[in-house]
Amino acid sequence: MRAPGKLVPVVLLVLALVGCTNMPPPPLVTTPPSKPPPTKPAKTSEVVIGVDGITGGYNPHTVADQSAVTTALGALLLPSVFRPAADGTPQMDRTLMRSATVTKYQPYTVTYELRGDASWSDGPPIAAEDFLYLWEQMRRAPGVIDSAGYRLIDNITARDAGKVVEVTFDKPYPGWRSLFNGLLPAHLLKDAPGGWDAALEDGFPATGGPFAVSRLDQERGEIQLERNERYWEQPAALEKVVFRRADQVGVVDALRRGNDQLALLRTDSVGLSLLGTLGNTVAVHTVPRSATATVLLRPVGEDMSDARVRRAISALLDRDALVATGTRGGPGSTLRAEAQVLSPTAPGYRPTRPGGVSSGQPELAQAEAALQQAGYTRGAGIWMRDGRPLSLVIAAPAERESYVSMARELQRQLVNAGIQAKVETPSADQLFTESLASVPTGQRTTGAVHLAVVPRPVGGDPATVLASNFGCLQGESAVAGAQPTNPVGFCDASVQPTIEAALSGAVPVAETLTTIEPVLWREALTVPLFQEADSLAVRPELTGVDVGRAPSGPFDTAVAWRRAPN
Template sequence: MRPGGVKPGVLGQLSTRSGTLVAMTRSGGTRGRAAVAVVVLFVLSACSVTPPPPLVPSTPGMTVVPKERLNEVVVGVDEIKGSYNPHTFAGQSTITTALSSLLLPSAFRANTDGSPRMDLDLLASAEVTKAEPYTVTYTIRRDASWSDSAPIAAEDFVYLWERMREEPGVLDPAGYRLITDIASREGGKVVEVVFGSPYPGWRSLFANLLPAHLLKDAPGGWASALTDSFPASAGPFAVRTLDQPRGEIILERNDRFWERPAALDRVVLRRASQHDTIEALKSGDDQAALVRAEAIALKEIEELGRTTPLTTSVAPRSEVVQVLARPAAPQMADVRVRQAVLNALNRDELIAIGSRNGPGAKLRADSQVVAPTKAGYQATYQAGTTPVGQLLTEAGYTQQNGQWVRDGKELSLTIAAPAGVEPYVTVANQVQRQLSLSGIAGRLLTTPPNQLFGRDLSGLPTNNAEVVDIAVVPRVDTGDSATALASAFGCRTSSGDSSTPIPANPSGFCDQSVQTSIDEALAGRALLSDVLARVEPVLWQQAVALPLFQVADLLVVLQQAQNVTAGAPFAGPLSDAATWRREGR
């Protein structure tokens, strides 16, 4: 024992000779018992080697919720990368369609048959109120507001109109360019839209309104609008997390939505390879998937269906993959060169490779204007029969060392596609390869989508724009086919302000011989079917665009996810997510 402890032998007596201790207690009375107690306490405090148990502090807010208790549906997707502006070519994707349908208000939405219906969540009424000038009056619900409590009002209509008529790279601007003025009444809740001529397609306008009060003065302006986030929402869901690096978007029920709340607490969009998405369906981590399935994935899903109750359906997008032979490019100004270029392409091979033999392979686009799955579609495609060599010879080219040359200069074309966007980059690579087999050299240019559509294909004079001869890009249908015709092939129109440049269509095509017919269709003075019967043969002969196929996703739904369908035409499966339910929740 250390000095100051119990004398040697005492501890041994306490531990092995308990009888002596008891005897001492009995013989010493009260004084003895007290002395023994002091000795025992002293010994224990001096010689114990077991410390007291540490205190474990409680941590508030760390409750773990079991995964199975979450009232959510997880959807596996191919990609969630940014640029979510639904009004631009650069923003087109499955995710953009999904987010805009759940977060942004629209004057009209698509019925199950594709026809437009007024969205009663936003509007109390919308109708033509005057024939001269042609005026449409929208009455916005008093309780309709953005998630930051700002009212949805006339300024949102004005902002979208101004941007759609002035900005390059926007979808179907022809209808907006017909608008001459927008006036507001009753605190901005009544909006009067005045057109320069009758416009039967007015119901296709003002879909996916944007929060003007947050965007009109934002840094970067329109070019940066919705690049990587949604500053406010006005739908049944709001963004909780938008994590592009991790590949996950979490949408939560929007408590500020003024209509019936969503049944789910949240919807999760999760990026993964198609194989990993199928594995997540197999394990139950995902309850649905929306992917541009290839042939191998289709087989894996079929095998999964043998052991797991699920349903599959094809969800066509509003995109048609097309090859533009641009008359705006000097080398392509001669129609014989454009015809030669398109005749040199193996269209069947481009469709097979671009669709990866998935659902889109069965949606061949044989019309210049109307998508294969849309009402009114009629195939008008006629393959070119004149040999490539004959056309190029007539255009003044000769073949030297396997390459076509004119005035000592090789025919070398720039083939552009939006960088990182499929299937456009894959198809562009094949176009380059096929043209080389016919002696036409090609340089592949993959440009960030905003630059490609906003600069190189805008038709606006810029110092740093690339001269693009061929572009592999989408043709997008926003609802009205007459508007799509005018936007894709119509001549440049005036906004009424000569100082404001109006972008041309992406091909730079303008033919006065068909412009009258296009204007008649846009104004409703002629039936669209009659106009297309006159115009489409000219468009094929002019060799401006070679449509290939309509892009389509495959929707896979497990049994525990209920009410999940392919949705209305071009609206996307997530457009009905407010009605989705999770089995047992």
């Protein structure tokens, strides 16, 4: 070890050298105080909506495409002549229309005047050709919603560059306000490959509302909408709306963290419980859909064309079990359907189920008596007639898991009661446009669907819903063997005049339903189960959200939604 004293000359020499030069002293090195990372500002111009699915298609006029997202996109992207008011009555949408009135009674004519500045997002005006295109598709395409009103139209003419549209009807039609909602861009769709069947299958080629699609990624489960810069009315307060897919657990977690500001999804008892854990973090509401889960008992083939067989099957059903299977304790379980035409949340709804029809549990004695009257006997546990077992086909849309589950529960009930049954699960599009296409009653059919567990549209004008679900082709009711135009496959010449009287306003619809509901129950054509419903959850930083009315629900007010920082 060196002695400390020997270091002194060296230090003195260094100091002397420094003092003899112009070199500055070495810099003083210090560590600056650490700064926190900048706070990421909240995207107050963007709202994320949690949903349980975004798969297409997105045509709001077809039964196969119905979903919460399809309804939402229709309200945000497509123009409508009328939208539901707070009490459910149609209210003219003045962002599109200047006027819409009955201008002549002989023939019955409605004149629509559109705003001159209303245009599609790609430039062309919203005009008469869009009315014409929708009419042509709705009056003849299978699987559409509430087609009866469109089939009453005789002609459509236009003037003033298509901004004044005159619609002439074969007969008076008080329900005309239910028409021409969700107009589609005819200039892009009328000659598109695939035609109507492919319309809006994967997206929207053009929009006519306050938002436009900027990205639609079904694989990633996300749809992004941006403010439509071509929108002629008050611009949306938000710049972007994002639909993001997740399961119940994922959506609730996103709400808890503030990553989602709103959620609209089909929940079961578990989902409702999870939403309950959020406490005051969210406000939770039930949003009914304009569809009733229903078992169709179609009068096709030798067996089902006999009303006694249909009544027997209706009596065999355990409705409580079917509702429990379909809702799993979700909000639809509180909306039991007890009428043939109106849904539980529709204005004027009242239960019409007669005393002889099961309220929930099966009526075995009643079912056995009806089958015996129809000539069936039970041997070795199987109901048979003329040496042939009673064998039925049950169908449900493959994409709707709850309906497939209900179909399998129905199969279990029938098999246990001695009726052979098998379940088929075609795609929703195939089911509604092919399998449930109209067939002559009383005729034995190969590959026919005898029973179907499906969502049945019920949200429109009551007389139109009645005619669309149970009516014949207008004007053909007196023709023997007239074709039905509904998924039920029902057409009765003795009932059709009553339906047409309601459709034309000759008889008030409430009076018509008093007459016809007992007939429909007696014919055992449908067994309504429950009205579909979703859960709406809204965080407090999102304001302007209203539960609304079916079918649009909360989305009719989306243009005024505002988001504050979390």
